[in-house]
Every structure is written in C-alpha cells, then in structure tokens.
Amino acid sequence: MKHFSQLITELDQSNKTNDKLAALETFFSNASDEDKVWAIALFTHRRPKRQVTTRQLREWCIELSEIPEWLFEESYHTVGDLAETIALLLPHQKSNEEISLADWINKLIELKGLSDEEKKWMIQDSWNRLTKEECFIFNKILTGGFRIGVSQNLISKALAVHLKKEKSFIAHALMGNWDPIETSFEKLFDSDSAIEDLSKPYPFFLAHSLEKGIEALDEPNKWQVEWKWDGIRGQLIRRKGETFIWSRGEELVTEKFPELANLGNSLPDGTVLDGEILCFTNGSPLPFNLLQTRIGRKNVSKKILTEAPVSLLAYDLLEFEGKDIRDQPLAERRLKLEYLFKSIDHTNFELSTPIEANSWTEYSMLREESRNYFAEGFMLKRKDSYYETGRKRGSWWKWKIDPLTIDGVMLYAQKGHGSRADLYSDYTFAVWDGDLLVPFAKAYSGLTDAEMKEVDSFVKKNTKERFGPVRTVNPELVFEIAFEGIQDSPRHKSGIALRFPRISRWRKDKPKEEANSLADLKDLLKLYGGK
Template sequence: MRAFTDLLERLAFSPGRNAKLAHLARYFGTAPDPDRGYALASLTGELDVGRAKPALLRGMAAERVDAELFAMSYDYVGDLAETIALIWPTTATPREVRLGEVVTSLSDASRTEIPGLIAGWLDAMPPSERLALLKLVTGGLRVGVSTRMALTALAQTGTVPREEIEELWAGFRPPYQPLFDWLAGGPRPESMLRAPFRPVMLSTPTDESALAALAPQDFVAEWKWDGIRIQAVAEGGTARLYTRTGEDISGSFPDIVERMDFEGALDGELLVRRGRDVAPFGDLQRRLGRKAPGKALLRSHPAALRLYDILVWEDEDLRTLGFETRRARLEKAIAALREPRFDLSETLDFPDWDALADLRAAPPDPVIEGIMLKRRDSAYVAGRPRGPWFKWKRDPMVVDAVLLYAQRGHGKRSGFYSDFTFGVWDGDLLVPVGKAYSGFTDEELRRLDRFVRTHTTERFGPVRALAPRLVVEVAFEGLNRSTRHKSGLAMRFPRIARIRWDKPADEADHIEALRGLLR
C-alpha cells in the first residue's frame, strides 16, 4: 500500500493535468503486478471493493476511541476516513500490506469477516496508508482522475496509443495482466467483448472572437442538446449503449437497447422525449444510474436518441471519411431503421457568424444549451483534436444568492470549508437552490473558510449553518424543476462566479427571478 498511498497523495495535491499524468505513468511503470492493475481499476471505478459503509467504520472506531474525543476530532477534520486514519491507535507491529492482499482478501471475505480484516490492516499501517485503505474500501478516492486520464498515462508507459487501449478497455478485467503484457511489447489481446466501445471525438469550446478567424462556409452547425453523449453499438446480435467515457449503461435504458436493430456504431445524444418535445435534463437524470428501471418509469420517462454521427455501419469503418460524407450515410441509415425513438440531429442554415450568433441567442427549445460546429471535411478522430469540432455554449445564467451552509472539502481541501449551499429569498425566508464547490481562488477559499468559522450558528455533524450575511454571484448552465428540492428547482453545473462581500443579504435575488429563468 505504500506506493499506492504515495500515488494518491501526489494526485490529491497536484492540480495540474500534466503533473497527474506524470505521477500515474511513474506508478504504472514501476509498481509490481497485480498491485498496479488493482490501482488502475480503483482509479477508473472498475474495482468493486467498496464494502465498508460509514456506519461500519464509525462502529469500528467506537470500539477503539473515546466517543467524545472521536466526535470532536470528526467535527474538526470534517472527513470520516481521515479522522479514523489519524486517531486510530496502533496496537500491532507495522508491516507492509500489499494492495493485492487487500483486494483479494475483501473479495473473498464474508460480511462478518470484513471488520476484522480492516481493523487488522489499520493496526499495521501508519496514518497515511490508513487513509488510502479507508478511501479504497469505501469507494471514495476522489483524486481528480478520469478513466481517460488514467489510460493516457498508461499509454505513456509503452508504445500502444491510448485510442487502441480504449477500443479494448471494456473487455479487460482487473488486474489487467493481458493489458500490461501488451504494453510491454506482447501480442495485442483479442477483444473479448462483442459490440465494443470506440473512443469518441470531442469538441473544444469557442467564442465569437475565436470564430472570427474561421470561414463559416467550412463548417456545419447543429444544436447542442442538454442530454448525455452516448454511443449506440449493435454487432453480432449484441447491443450496448455507452457513455462518452465507455461506461456501459445498457441496463438503465432497455427501451433503447431493444430497438437497436442494426449492425454498426452510432454517435448521438440520449434524451427523454415526449412526442416531439425534449424533456429537461432533470427528467433524464431520473433514468441515470438505475440498473433496472421499472415499467412505470419507462412509460413516464421514455428515452430517445438524437443521432449526429456514424462510426461503423454493416462492418464498414467510416471514421476516416469526411463529416459531410458520414452525415449522408447517417441519413440513409436512420431512414432505413424507421425507428421513432431515433432521429437525426438538425443542421442550421447560417450565412455568417453574426447570423449564427442570433440563432444561439434565441434557440427554439429551452433544453438546447448551445451550438456545435463541425468542419465539413473532418474525419472522426478520437480525443479532442484542436480545430475540427467546436462547441459554442450559451452564456451562463447568473443569480445572486446567500450562503446558508458549508461543509469541509476533500483531498487538499479537507482542512477548509469549501462546499457551499446557497439560497434565495422566498418571501421572508431563504430557501436552498443549489450547492457549489468551485469558482473561487485559493486566497478566496481561505477568506471563505474564515467567514464560515466566525459566522457559524449551528452544527449538524460535518455541516455548519451560517448566519445569512454573505452574498455570492452564482453562474449555472441550466435550470430544471425538481421535486427533491424544497425550492422546486435544481441548477445545472452551478459555480461561484464572484463573492459579493459588498452586497447586503437582503439585496440577493428572490425565487421569482429563478422561476422567470425557468420559464
């Protein structure tokens, strides 16, 4: 666990992408098998050892530590795993615990054996390794590493391009010995998965100033819908639905998979659609993560695909063709399918960038979040190449809100209150409308933390209620109705755009302002 612990610490305290890649590549290139394979699985969410619930950990700590001391420590630290790692009394001779030992032992253990295993490892470890262990067994690493970043680092340890690794990734299983053998110069493994995922092509953000240097006639424009990017693959009698990162979500959307009566791979947007109308993202969110949605949910929230590219069709790989050529092939494919749940993404007519800006400013549907631009001659290239595809999103919505609650962050922010719940006025009351943990500098974070500590009115475990005095300007990408929130509203991607130290709380926005944005 020592090398794995060192990796997690370096990742947590390295904000830059290149630094994270360097740490990952160094670990994958030097760690022994099967440890590095299990580490890769844990970082990509493919390791199923998150078998220790918070209640179990609290019970284990209660057997070793005074209850009041633990409560005071937890309140100060703010993170359960970190608190236990720091306060756990050492009662055994320290020894090296291998990551592979932890994974295989937990996989084979019964529920009653798990507390004893974890306690034995905690006894033999220093605090930093205890924290890594507890994060591992709870499934909460949170070190800012995506699957794509991990595979990019993995590719840097050998001569196999990341795109080739991604094509076979879904067919590998921890600890990935055939994958590491391949990277070391061994034979390319045979794909064990039917209907495999193909790495997706991504766009880069743009704005009016950047577009001025480009020729409008070289691009095709489409609406950017607020859904989930998917890849629908049906080959050899097997149909699968993937997210943009290669996660198989077929079980959550059987109403789509059962209609994939074709041989090929299509790229598009997953939406909830009622007739011709596209439902808000909140409706789609009710479907996400449900491994077996019930019949009532399938009827009330029917999924649909809005398709905008074709990668493979009837055993022919089309990715090297230009976009316009692929678009023509996609039109024919959809027409032949005759499936009402699948439709074609609309292209937009625009003579110049000013005309496109007018379309972007007044989209025909509130579920549209901007415009996609694609070069007419662009091949389908995995990753995010600069130039072929752009996304021009709508300007974010902005509202002034009052900070209501604060909670400690994780990783390098575990010593600061950095997760904030904010609200707006509803009559004489402040009602919560969202939560944000980004948008401020390190210096602003330190000042916010001091504000929290000096303006706390109540404590609820790790959460502090605040005196309603500080106004923040919150930017967000969209707004949906929500029955889960007291305000009846839910924000999409909220972030703190500005801290209004100068603004009185009674001048913050009212709920009517948000409802107006919703309409």
C-alpha cells in the same frame, strides 16, 4: 502498496501535468503486472464491491483507537472524509511488510461471505499492519470513495510511454467491460483481445469551449453546426447479434433503456452510433428533468417508459459494416449516417440535423433560441475532421449560451473533502421571500483559493449554530449563482431546483438586502422552466 501509496501522495501534491505524468510513468515502470492492472482499474472507477458498511468501520475504528464515539464524530466533522479520519485516528507502527496492492484488494474481495466478526478481525488486523498513508488508500478502496485528481487521458499518456504504443490504442483498450479480477495486464493491451470484446465502445471525442470570438473561425461553410443537446452522451453498439449501450462515463446502461436496446436489434451488425440519449416525443426533445426520472433506477416500470420515453439522437457514425470509420472525414461519416438513418424505421431513432445559416452573425442570433429547443447552444465541427480520442482543440468546439444567474445570500457552510477538508468550501444559498431567507441552491465551485480562504475565515467568525458538520452563518455574503436550467421541485423548500449551480462571482458590491427574491426565481421559472 507502498509504491501505490507513494504514487497517490505525489499525484495529490502537485497540480502540474508533467509531474503527475512522471509519477505515473515511474509507477508503471516499477510495479508488478497485477498491481498495474488494479491501479488502472481504480483510476478508471472499477473498484471492488463494498463488503462492509460505514457504520461498521466507525465502530471498529472507535474500538481499536480506544476513543469515545463523540470524539470520533467531532474528528470526522473536522476532517470531512471518513477514510482519512480513520487513518488519522488509528495508532500506526512503521511497517516493513511488502504486501502488494493486488494482495490487499484480494483480501477485500475475500470479505464476501464472511461473518461480521470475521470481517471485523480482518479489517482491524489490516489496519494494524499498514502505515498511515497506506491505511488511507486502503480505506478509500474499502469505502468505494477512491477519487484522485488524475484524468483517464493522463493514464493513457503514461501507459503509452510505458508500452511504447499510440495513446489512441491505449484509450480504446481501457474502454469496455473488462474485469480486473479476470484480466491480466498483457491481455488488457492485447490487440486480439480487444477485437474479441463485442461490447467495447470507442473513446469519446470531446470538444473544448469556444474561448475566442466566433469570428476567429474560418468561413461557416467549412463547419457542421448542430444544437448542443442536453441529455446523456452515449454509444449504441450492434455487433454479432448483440446490443450494448454505453454512457460517456463508461457505464453500461443497456438495461436502463430498453427502447434503445430494441432499436439496436434493428441495426445491421457492425454498427456503432454516437449520439445523445434524450426524452423525445412527437419529433421534439423534452426537458432534461424528465430524463432524470430514469437515471439511477434499477428497474424501469411501464409507467416511466410511458411518461419519459427516450430516443437516441444520433450525430455520428463510428463503425459501419463492421469497419472502424473514425479516420474518415466527418462529411463522409455524415453521408453514411444519413444513409443508415433512412434505411431504419424506428420510433426511437432520431437524426441530429445540421443548422444552416449564411454567416456567423446569423448563427449568433439562432444560438439565442437554444433554450426553446432544450439545447445548451451549438456544437461546431469541421466537416473535414476525423473522430479523435479525448478532448482536442481545433476541429470540434462547443459554443454554449450564457448561463442564467441569480444573486443569493450564503446561509449555511460545510467543510469540503480531500484538499479542502480544512476549509468551509461547500455553501447553501438563499433568496428573499418577504422578510425570510429561503434556501434554493448548493454550490462548491467557482471561487479562487484566496476567496475560499476569505470565506472560510468569515464562516469561523460568524457562525450562529452548528448542526453536525454544517454551520449556520450570519446572512451577509452575497454571491452570483450561475445555472443552466430551472424547474419545479416539490422536494426543495423553495419549490425550485437548478441545473448545475455554481458560483459565478462574489458580489462584494451588493448588500444582502439587494439579493434576489423567490419571486425573481419564479419569474425565471415561467420563462425558462423545463428549457
């Protein structure tokens, strides 16, 4: 646990990729195999199930630290993170115990089935035996809020160096439905074991945003141009009579999309499709907000299946006739995909069709119509490109349309989490409805560190009211809010919900009176609602 705690500290203290890579390599070189497996599991979001409630943790911390409840709540509002608040409030002694990460996690797993009193004794005993830094990590695992700023790509790089294997092999080994309780470090990276896992998807190939002008690319006939669909990226796998559907976030979602599971039954064994899960009807995609009605539901009712039917819009073929074909050029994979599509007659199977134009100028004009097709712009893929691992530059680009924007007044502010726990960095924005300001969006990204500190100072000097961790501020600051889509929402006071809102810029040039109105938002809704 000491080594893992030190690793997390080093990862959190640096923004440099090389520093993080070096810290990971050192940890994997020194840790036991059991600790390696659990570290990888935590970094890839395979946490043990939570066995205690946040209410219980609050009560047990208050009891052990001998403080009043109001002081705990004030501390929590100031820190903004429960795991960190508990670690800071508890009395800690210097610990010389060498208990491994795996042993601590096994203790948490053993909480299942214990009485509340037994859980309390075990948690408080653990807190007493951990240093402050170790206690923070323990609490993060305990609450299920373990998120550290390190990508799976970086984990794969560090393990590739440690194991002296190709990063693509490591990335593929980390995919799939493996369980850290049952999987050893050796088995995780054993080639034969990887083959045995019928459900294992391939690492997704991701595109960078096109930064230079489109003219910087070579002639259009060397590129396959498709709509960039606004859905859920997924892989549909059919192997040995079984069907599996994986999201890009490495979530097995087969049961959430029974129509696609049924489609899988129509595919030949040894087939893996890469595509977009979209609500689809009468040959056309439907708005993303309709798909949202199915996300997060444990049970999909007949009503939902009827109102929000989904299809897989396939745009790549990764496995064909049981063979991994990612090393074949896109043009060849495309021919096989078209052949497969023609041989399968299924209502929920669609093919992403390339868009034809004679010049990049023509493509630029077509791209402006993206919202009419419920798309976000274009995907540009070299016809001779292989299907690589992770995000690579050069052969795949996403060429998105410009976001929609609206100017809003900051109305509420709340402290952030982690490195932002001391800053008011999460904001609520409002637009004018006559003489009233009506909240319409929340955003927490888009400002520089210097701007965030300036806003934080404003919030502290201009607070009107406090509601727990939230502060109402004098409505003076105006920000341009960018977003990808807009739709009706009876759950919001404004009657409108935005898709992916974020701060585009601080409008220091604009007084609050010149911020946009609710009528402006409704005009955008008429133009782009559902698009």
